[in-house]
Amino acid sequence: MKVDIRGLIGSGAMLLFSGGFLLASLRYPIGTARQMGPAYFPMVVAGFGLIIAVLLFIRAIRVPQTGGEPVSWRPMISVFAAIAVFALGLATLGLLPAVAATIIVSALADRHSRPLETALLAIGFSIASWLIFSVLLRLPFPLFRMPF
Amino acid sequence: MDVFANLLLGFSHAITPGTLWFCFVGVLLGTFIGVLPGIGALAAVSMLLPISFYLEPTSALVMLAGVYYGAEYGGSTASILLNLPGTTSSAVTCLDGHPLARQGRAGVALFVTTIASFIGGTLGIILLVGLAPVLGQVALSFGAAEYFAVMALGLVASAAVSQGSALKGIAMVLVGVLLGLVGTDPEGGMPRFSSGIPEIYDGFSLVAIAMGLFGVSEVIASIGRPADMLIRDRITLRSMLPTRDDARRAGLPILRGTGIGAFFGLLPGTGQTIAAYISYAVEKRLSRTPERFGKGAIEGVASPEASNNAAVQTAFIPTLTIGLPGSASMALMLGAMMIHGITPGPRLMTDYPQVFWGLVASFWIGNLMLLILNIPLIGLWVRLLRTPYRFLYPAILCLICIGVYSVGNSVFDVGLVLLFGALGYGMRLLGFEPAPLLIGFVLGPMMEENLRRAMQIARGDVLRLAERPITATILAITFALLVWSVWSALRNTKAGQEQNSAQA
Secondary structure: OOOOOHHHHHHHHHHHHHHHHHHHHHHOOOOOOOOOOOHHHEEEEEHHHHHHHHHHHHHHOOOOOOOOOOOOOOHHHHHHHHHHHHHOOOOOOOOOHHHHHHHHHHHHOOOOHHHHHOOOHHHHHHHHHHHHHHHOOOOOOOOOOOHH | OOOHHHHHHHHHHHHHHHHHHHHHHHHHHHHHHHHOOOHHHHHHHHHHHHHHOOHHHHHHHHHHHHHHHHHHHHHHHHHHHOOOOOHHHOOOOHHHHHHHHOOOHHHHHHHHHHHHHHHHHHHHHHHHHHHHHHHHHHHHHOOOOHHHHHHHHHHHHHHHHHOHHHHHHHHHHHHHHHHHOOOOOOOOOOEEOOOOOOOEEEEOOHHHHHHHHHHHHHHHHHHOOOOOOOOOOOOOOOOOOHHHHHHHHHHHHHHHHHHHHHHHHHHOOOOHHHHHHHHHHHHHHHHOHHHHHHOOOHHHHHHHHHHHHHHHOOHHHHHHHHHOOOOOHHHHHHHHHHHHHOOOHHHHHOOHHHHHHHHHHHHHHHHHHHHHHHHHHHHHHHHHOOHHHHHHHHHHHHHHHHHHHHHHHHHHHHHHHHHHHHHHHHHHHHHOHHHHHHHHHHHHHHHHHHHHHHHHHOOHHHHOOOOOHHHHHHHHHHHHHHHHHHHHHHHHHHHHHHHHHHHH
């Protein structure tokens, strides 16, 4: 028997998400249909969400579907790490180091990347982003910053 | 005649050096992004949204709109040369465009798609000029109940036609609406669902959501995908010229494609992708030699490209005149307008005629620029496609991060991109479409506001909401569509299986 794992995960996530909003909206005044409070509309929407979650569950059981896109672990992890590195780098070191670090970490996603190419790309794009965003568009970025 | 006075006003605002420049920047960047496989118009518009905050509203909108329809032109280039769609709506162009390239006729395919795009776009704009004032008049009589009904219809329609199952589409709309409600309640001023985090008292950043859902997850999915570049030689102007036979074959399909595209662009929920698929199917059905399709039939590239460009232009009609975005990209445009303090709707045309008609005039100027960008300068884009993706995506990722940060100088928003990127990639793996989510996110708060106002007027009686025949009709259609799509999602197991294998 086929088990539709992705379908079950999808309906479960929907259940948690809608249920979470329903519980959270209990903390706010509901009001009446004529004078709706801040919780009224979110509660109705979250309620629909719960119904859809149940229907998704039924569908996953009745019409199990298999296949779908395989998870690309390596690109996924390095792209997320690259964004995190950008956020941390910008907060501590400034724009240029953050851009260079983001390029290097994200280049790890592709197994064909070569170290020298990546280094050149990191330097080149740091300079380009300084020219575009700071010089040309005059956006207020901290270019370099002392961490301590 | 009013139309001519309006157009004159529009062109007088569009043909200023500043506006022309931003129109050019928009269509250039749009073509660039469209040519690159993996990132589409949505990611492109959201990447430029932050920069547009520093411009005055008309220039900003002209540029963003240019990115949007420019991507539609560029999208077919990658479809033909790489067999990888540059944008989702040009996926169908692969079917006959790539075989044409294999036969050494890539130049002809590129030329015909550009001409078809231009004709489709131009006729779409003419329709926009004619229909917008009419629809604007109708929308002027809309009250809160009508707005609520129209928005509900838009949301249900976008869910019903989303690729994959309609149930999943509805789920995404609801998730989007709930995410849109996070932040301060517009009526009481009470912060909702913000768990005490001050950064989201104003709600989630639209840019962060759009970039995470569309940009980041598309980049992840495109890394390491093999490309099959066919063209070794330069594409000369001579090789682009179609034969007399090609021109004869492409003529009528372009017009039919335009008609189909213009219709689907107008409808809420459907958009250029569906329009392109349907016009391909129609051409194949009408053809006396359907066996040529899939093996390099020129009709198979001409009709869908005319169709998606016509749809792109007519999609602006409901967005600008009612304030109802039919697609995720239009929802993003609507969000951009509101950030600039312009509320799309029937008042836009009367209160800011120079913005409205200037924007419409810039569309046509932009289409003219695209004609030049895509025929004499095609070699530039071919060279861009030869650049390995591993050089491009780190830069795209950096631009996403810098863009999001620059909206509010907030590192928190970069973190949100990470969060929504994870959500977007997870959704992709589970077969959920991000487009209905974004539409729900933009429309959700507006729907709540209109429902509250309408219910006050109706004194809390749901049935009195549907007192006016127009509201009752729209709500009835919405309800029927909802029931039908849920029913068919649960019943029609066979279609479900097919959709599943089509997605895989």
